[in-house]
Amino acid sequence: MAEMHDHALLLRRIPYGDTSFICHFLTEHNGRVSLMARGARRPKSAFRASLESLHALEIVWRSGRSGMGTLTDVQRGPAYLNxxxxxxxxxxxxxxxxxxxxxxxxxxxxxxxxxxxxxxxxxxxxxxxxxxxxxxxxxxxxxxxxxxxxxxxxxxxxxxxxxxxxxxxxxxxxxxxxxxxxxxxxxxxxxxxxxxxxxxxxxxxxxxxxxxxxxxxxxxxxxxxx
Ligand SMILES: [Zn+2]
Structure with a gap:
């Protein structure tokens, strides 16, 4: 499955199951996408500190064969607002x-x-x-x-x-x-x-x-x- 990457803004994140989030992003080149951030609510998840709204994000994901894709990496850049x-x-x-x-x-x-x-x-x-x-x-x-x-x-x-x-x-x-x-x-x-x-x-x-x-x-x- 193709790996995609893009600049993104996090619109919402919705708890899913015990440990995950479904995240809605607005991306620069791919429009709005919903992605599964598996394990993102676990204390040691690398996603925890990066999945912040109002920050410039760079995200990487694998598109789903059918249905929702999976978030594989998030880099958090600067905040847009103080x-x-x-x-x-x-x-x-x-x-x-x-x-x-x-x-x-x-x-x-x-x-x-x-x-x-x-x-x-x-x-x-x-x-x-x-x-x-x-x-x-x-x-x-x-x-x-x-x-x-x-x-x-x-x-x-x-x-x-x-x-x-x-x-x-x-x-x-x-x-x-x-x-x-x-x-x-x-x-x-x-x-x-x-x-x-x-x-x-x-x-x-x-x-x-x-x-x-x-x-x-x-x-x-x-x-x-x-
Ligand atoms: Zn008139």
């Missing part, structure tokens, strides 16, 4: 885990870029990173046009059923010109000072997208307000 950002990092992984399913060749680059955005930004980091992920999965449009009719000269636009709409296409939660500008600017990599109201509104917009696509809300998106 410790204070790891909670938000885990939320990103949970969302990415729903966005990119097995057989989908995408996900690795998108998630790595999001993790970098989370690491770079002082404020709004999680919102920027999640927005990037959702956008890369094709669930968002640009913020200068109504997503229904394409009209662009509206001052007041609205967020309804996870879409940006003009007043003729339907009302909903108002999205001010200022908020749209702020989001576009912060996504472009510049620092923007968000008001609390704008932060909450942006998080509401993202929450609606997650709910519309049946993604379980992570802690940062559960509460109504900060």
């Amino acid at each position: 410790l204070s950002e790891s909670m938000h990092g885990l939320e990103l992984l949970a969302i990415a885990s729903r966005l990119f399913q097995e057989g989908d060749p995408h996900g690795f680059e998108e998630l790595v870029t999001s993790l970098h955005k989370l690491a770079d930004r002082q404020q709004q980091g999680l919102l920027v990173a999640v927005w990037h992920l959702l956008d890369s999965a094709g669930w968002l449009g640009d913020l200068s046009h109504c997503w229904q009719c394409g009209s662009s000269d509206e001052q007041a636009m609205y967020w309804k059923q996870a879409q940006l709409l003009c007043s003729s296409c339907g009302g909903g939660m108002p999205v001010s010109v200022g908020l749209r500008k702020s989001i576009v600017t912060v996504l472009s990599g510049q620092q923007v000072r968000f008001s609390i109201a704008d932060t909450n509104a942006w998080r509401d917009m993202i929450r609606q997208v997650l709910m519309r696509h049946d993604i379980r809300l992570t802690d940062s998106f559960k509460s109504e307000r900060l």
Whole structure:
């Protein structure tokens, strides 16, 4: 059986039997793969220290003749985030885990870029990173046009059923010109000072997208307000 190797991010690991894990990875060249890490929960397993989420991993595996492949080696590289950002990092992984399913060749680059955005930004980091992920999965449009009719000269636009709409296409939660500008600017990599109201509104917009696509809300998106 062919031996494969790739750069990978660990999405989840699920206990299997008494001593093993089933690990879900997003890989750079092979998309999402599930692999059996035999004995990984044994105290002396070489996998124990290496199978960490939010780290750059290099994995080696044997593909299964039919069904799941077997993990044979993991080398752990540097962490993508410092410790204070790891909670938000885990939320990103949970969302990415729903966005990119097995057989989908995408996900690795998108998630790595999001993790970098989370690491770079002082404020709004999680919102920027999640927005990037959702956008890369094709669930968002640009913020200068109504997503229904394409009209662009509206001052007041609205967020309804996870879409940006003009007043003729339907009302909903108002999205001010200022908020749209702020989001576009912060996504472009510049620092923007968000008001609390704008932060909450942006998080509401993202929450609606997650709910519309049946993604379980992570802690940062559960509460109504900060
Ligand atoms: Zn419209």
